[in-house]
Amino acid sequence: MHVGIIMGSDSDLSIMQAAADVLKEFGISYELTVVSAHRTPLRMVEYAQKAKERGLKVIIAGAGGAAHLPGMVASITSLPVIGVPIKSSNSIDGWDSVLSILQMPNGIPVATVALNAAKNAGILAATILGAFDENLGNKVATYKQNLEKEVLKKVDKLKEGGQPNGFDA
Numbered sequence: 001m002h003v004g005i006i007m008g009s010d011s012d013l014s015i016m017q018a019a020a021d022v023l024k025e026f027g028i029s030y031e032l033t034v035v036s037a038h039r040t041p042l043r044m045v046e047y048a049q050k051a052k053e054r055g056l057k058v059i060i061a062g063a064g065g066a067a068h069l070p071g072m073v074a075s076i077t078s079l080p081v082i083g084v085p086i087k088s089s090n091s092i093d094g095w096d097s098v099l100s101i102l103q104m105p106n107g108i109p110v111a112t113v114a115l116n117a118a119k120n121a122g123i124l125a126a127t128i129l130g131a132f133d134e135n136l137g138n139k140v141a142t143y144k145q146n147l148e149k150e151v152l153k154k155v156d157k158l159k160e161g162g163q164p165n166g167f168d169a
C-alpha cells in the first residue's frame with residue numbers, strides 16, 4: 001500500500017471515498033479504515049507508529065468537528081499527512097474542522113485541503129508520489145493538461161453562445 005486513508009468515523013466515508021477513487025484512477029494502491037484520535041487513541045498511536053514500516057508513503061486523514069486526527073497522526077509519523085476537513089452533521093458549518101486541521105503549531109505541518117476536498121487530497125498524494133516516480137508524475141501532468149483542455153472547451157462554448165471575448169477572439 002502506498003497511501004493510507006483514515007477517517008474519524010465511517011460517517012465520513014461518503015466524503016473520503018473521493019480520495020480513494022482518484023487514487024484508483026492514478027493506479028495507486030491504498031488502504032482505507034477508521035481511526036479516531038478521540039475514540040480509539042491507542043489504535044491511532046499504533047497506526048501512526050507503524051505506517052512507515054508497513055510501507056505507506058503518504059497518509060490522508062479526514063475528520064469532522066474537533067478534528068484532531070490529522071494533527072495527532074502527523075505528530076507521531078515522519079510521513080507526510082494530508083488533512084481533509086469534513087463538514088459533519090452537527091458541525092459549525094465546517095469551520096470547527098477546518099481550523100482544527102489547519103492551525104497546526106510550527107514543527108508539525110498538516111497539508112490541509114479545502115472543506116470536504118478529499119479528491120484534492122488524493123491528487124496531492126499522487127503529486128507527492130509522482131515526484132519520485134516518473135510514470136506517475138507523467139500521469140499527474142496529463143491529468144492537469146486534460147483539465148486545461150476541458151476549460152478551453154468551455155471558453156469556446158461561451159464564445160459560440162455569443163458571449164463577447166476580446167481576449168482570445
Ligand SMILES: Nc1c(C(=O)O)ncn1[C@@H]1O[C@H](COP(=O)(O)O)[C@@H](O)[C@H]1O
Pocket residue numbers: 007008009010011012035036037038039062063064065066067068069070086088
Ligand atoms: N474528528 C473526529 C475524530 C478525531 O479527530 O479523532 N474522531 C471522530 N471524529 C469526527 O466526529 C464526527 C462525527 O462522528 P460520528 O458520525 O461517528 O458521530 C466525524 O466527522 C468524525 O470524523
